[in-house]
Amino acid sequence: MDNLSLHERHDVYLRRYDNEFALQVLAAILFLVVLMLTGLLGNTLVFYVYAFKFKHSTTRCYILALAVFDLISCVISIPVEITDMRFNYTFGQYGFCKIMRVFVTFSSMSSGAVLVAVAVDRYKKICRPFKGQTTPFVAKVAIMICSLASFILSLPAAILYGSRTVPTDDVNVNGSDCSTADEYIKTPYPLIYNSVQFFVFISSTLSLVVLYSLIWRQVVRQQTFRRSFSAEPNRKRPLKIVVTQRDQTSETNNTSDDFLSSSTEADANKASKDTKSPRNSRTAIELTVNPKLEEGGCCSATTSKSAKLSAGTKSKGPHNMTKSSSTSSPRQKGQKTTFMLFLITLVFVLSFLPHLGLMATRAANKHVFDDLRGTAMTAYNLFLRSYFINSASNPIIYSFCNEHFRRELYRLWRKLKCRV
The missing domain is CATH 1.20.1070.10 (Rhodopsin 7-helix transmembrane proteins)
Incomplete structure (x- = not known):
């Protein structure tokens, strides 16, 4: 040392x-x-x-x-x-x-x-x-x-x-x-x-x-939405239908067993070809899901000039909607x-x-x-x-x-x- x-x-x-x-x-x-x-x-x-x-x-x-x-x-x-x-x-x-x-x-x-x-x-x-x-x-x-x-x-x-x-x-x-x-x-x-x-x-x-x-x-x-939907599959769900004509806009309520999916627009376009007529060329239908359902994961769909209605006539029944597989x-x-x-x-x-x-x-x-x-x-x-x-x-x-x-x-x- x-x-x-x-x-x-x-x-x-x-x-x-x-x-x-x-x-x-x-x-x-x-x-x-x-x-x-x-x-x-x-x-x-x-x-x-x-x-x-x-x-x-x-x-x-x-x-x-x-x-x-x-x-x-x-x-x-x-x-x-x-x-x-x-x-x-x-x-x-x-x-x-x-x-x-x-x-x-x-x-x-x-x-x-x-x-x-x-x-x-x-x-x-x-x-x-x-x-x-x-x-x-x-x-x-x-x-x-x-x-x-x-x-x-x-x-x-x-x-x-x-x-x-x-x-x-x-x-x-x-x-x-x-x-x-x-x-x-x-x-x-x-x-x-x-x-x-x-x-x-x-x-x-x-x-x-x-x-x-x-x-x-x-x-x-x-x-929460998926559980409620699967628990009550037959419950009526409100859809908001806005019918726009050349000179007026009326708003009615309708019901459907299903909710809108991404295929709604394609179905509506197909339906519009069968119902298209010169009388209602400016008539449009807008479908939206209840906002509560939209927050639950469903997307709203809007069809403009795609689902035609005859002027002065009523819809005979709810449209066929395709159910989306939320789960x-x-x-x-x-x-x-x-x-x-x-x-x-x-x-x-x-x-x-x-x-x-x-x-x-x-x-x-x-x-x-x-x-x-x-x-x-x-x-x-x-x-x-x-x-x-x-x-x-x-x-x-x-x-x-x-x-x-x-x-x-x-x-x-x-x-x-x-x-x-």
Whole structure:
């Protein structure tokens, strides 16, 4: 020991502190190791199955993007955090500390941004099914925009983060942690950056809550309507018939055993050929479904100059309407997919709350966590990295919610088993 240089003595002294700290936070390190291995295996399987076994769609694009960001977390971000806890007193002295913080911030923010795009896509599919929908190309563009915006917002981490001095019992020896750099720790910039991140998180969370609330309301309305319709199939349902003639408009009520579907217009056009006459060439009939039924998932149909009525005559009976199949397999699959994506979003938001809470507290009081020891130190380091739960949980959610995904995993397992 006496033959060691001053620099080597410092290294030996700090390594002892590294070992002591690592023992204190061993539970947090092991937890991150489990998340890393689970997420690495799970997201690799997700990427393989969705890339090669699923048809091209917007949902496939978004899930592949989430799998890539989660893999970045499992391959780069989590190992960096484990190394930071293992060498808490020496890791900050290495130059790649800044670059690693950018990767950690980028992967997390990109996942959140893509989940907002997913919520918008599900809202359009469930609540606006007859308007323009997101195509796979538009989904890829949205993913690129989310990635670029997240990268730009992550760049300040390369400046603000770096070597932070960690005191030891020896006043002549200080450690170096990879955290907010010493030159910025007493400036308002870390607080501003954390405030921007917190604002982005709150804005995204509120957007997700609003969108999924609207989706949930629409799904409940559709289910309520389908139950009421199947329970009383012979109940008369009012249709509003507006007869427009050359010089007057009269409004009457009629009833029909069925409700309008997408084939109504074609049926009305066919009927108009049989009843067409020069007398009533300017007479039109407009059929609309009761607004309550329309909210329940039925689309209203309007036939203009398609179902002709003879002037001065009455309709002999209700028109033949084709019943739409409101309960269909694609609809059920769409609702299951929506529920799966909602669970992914919920886990993402909940996993970020402990981290943001600690960051906000530390930004308000920079030294509030400096004197933690034992279990408190372990809990602090665990909750500070709580957002990594999201990277490992997504494949588990896919397995529980997607039967096709489970089936492909089982086939893959059988192939591997047969080869062995």
